[in-house]
Amino acid sequence: MNSQGQDEQRVVWTVVDTDIGPLLLAATDEGLVNVVFHAAEPVRDRALERLASRLGTEPVEAPGSALLAEATSQVEAYFAGERRDFELSLDWSLISGFNRQVLRELASGVRYGQVVGYGDLAGRVGQPGAAQAVGVAMGSNPLPVVVPCHRVVESDGGIGGFGGGLETKRKLLALEGVLPEPLF
Secondary structure, eight states: OOTTSOOOOOOEEEEEEETTEEEEEEEETTEEEEEESSOSHHHHHHHHHHHHHHHSSOOEEOTTOHHHHHHHHHHHHHHTTSOSSOOOOBOOTTOOHHHHHHHHHHHHHSOTTOOEEHHHHHHHTTOTTOHHHHHHHHHTOSSTTTSOGGGEEOTTSOOOOOTTOHHHHHHHHHHTTSSOOOOO
16 A cells, blocks of 8 residues: 555566567556567666556566466467467556547457458447548557557558557468468
């Protein structure tokens, strides 16, 4: 408890090695709160500083934490081709409004091996014509991979952008059978 008699929020984190590089996973008592691509030391340190600032508490490295155990297991199973859907408690506190609405729809409505256009996703949340806003929501996704923003593509068949880099997006779509595996 803090000095005001309130429970302090715990934030724990670990780094998981994957086929697309190290992923930082962070969790609170509510659930998985953040996934960060390319989590080598400088990226990881910046991400942890942002988390501390946004959540008001210093994240603690705790790879053995029960708060991270299921997320770590499911992420590893996903990259091993043994899991298609994530069944995790998610802490949505890092995102709100339209962006949260879009990401929740994406998480529940676009299954493994499927893709959706930015405009189509906008229509699903009752905002036809908001394709650019959907792109902004994808770029602000605090839970990539688990909330699969890599499954959102351009309506003309283009791959679209991706915060983790286009090569990462291609690898994720190849893992799910949407694109062929890269030759090298």
